Amino acid sequence: MQGQTAGSMIDRRARAALDLRIMSESGIALYGGSFDPVHIGHLILARDAVEQLGIARVVLIPAKISPHKLDRPPSPPELRVEMLRAAVAGDARFSVDDRELRRGGPSFTIDTVREYRAEHPGAPLFFFLGDDNVGELHTWKDIEELKRLVQFVVLARSCSPLPVGFPRVGRIIEINSTEIRSRVARGLSIEGMTPPAVCEIIARHGLYRDG
């Protein structure tokens, strides 16, 4: 093979992954999403990223949901937070930050990231992005600055995560919040799709009875 070989390219990518891992040890990953509800897809991929990148802390940050964007009322914010806290209770590496729900106005990731940068001046910051958000990333507010402040990592649950230039962590998990809500509305069990403590909260508060 002329010039570089496939093997050397793979080595180069492995070295880049190792560099990222070394940088990650003091790093904080921010994982934004609606989490309505949080489920094992979120949790397993976040854990994969922690293991593969060696990140010390993951903070799950539920975003404010604009009611006009949905065809159903979003769950009360405090319950989304309660479900998240219950989901990560067993793992000291994971925590929940509800600042976007308390902040006035819509959730903009740039605002949260600027705050984290100010609060944690030395730490490398990562942002976990679902593969279904990759396509709209270029429309995010102040994306130029955001890219400089955080290392995006794509958490890909589907089979064909296309390379847009960021490191990817992937595993096929066909579980999603929409299906969970639909199953609850139809009286079907969601056991195994989200941790037991989350199932209990959903049942106790009668969430998703209307889908």
Next chain:
Amino acid sequence: MGFIAMDEALEKVRVCARAAASKKAAGLVALDMRGLSSLTDFFLLATADSEPQLKAVAEAVREALREELGQRPLAEDGFPASQWVVLDCGDVIVHLFRMETRERYGLEHLWKDAPRVEFPEFE
């Protein structure tokens, strides 16, 4: 060694761009990702008008890579039906799209800070 490696990537970009242009791919532009992404040195973007053209462009790029550089893509992704085909050639990742998909994913906007390489001589 670094200098030679960069020249090789640029040469590969030109080989792929020329192949894509030979099948009338439009909007050929390379984004210089060196220093911006550890994934690759260049993204080469090209637009095809139809699924058959998408396939033809992908095949032309594969063939040119093989015949001129003796290489094969490390991986390929996407399907014509998904309107986006990716040929991962290591230091160059070739993105072939339909126009609506190219605009929707906005790679050129997302990587606004990447210097552009254009190919007026091929179009």
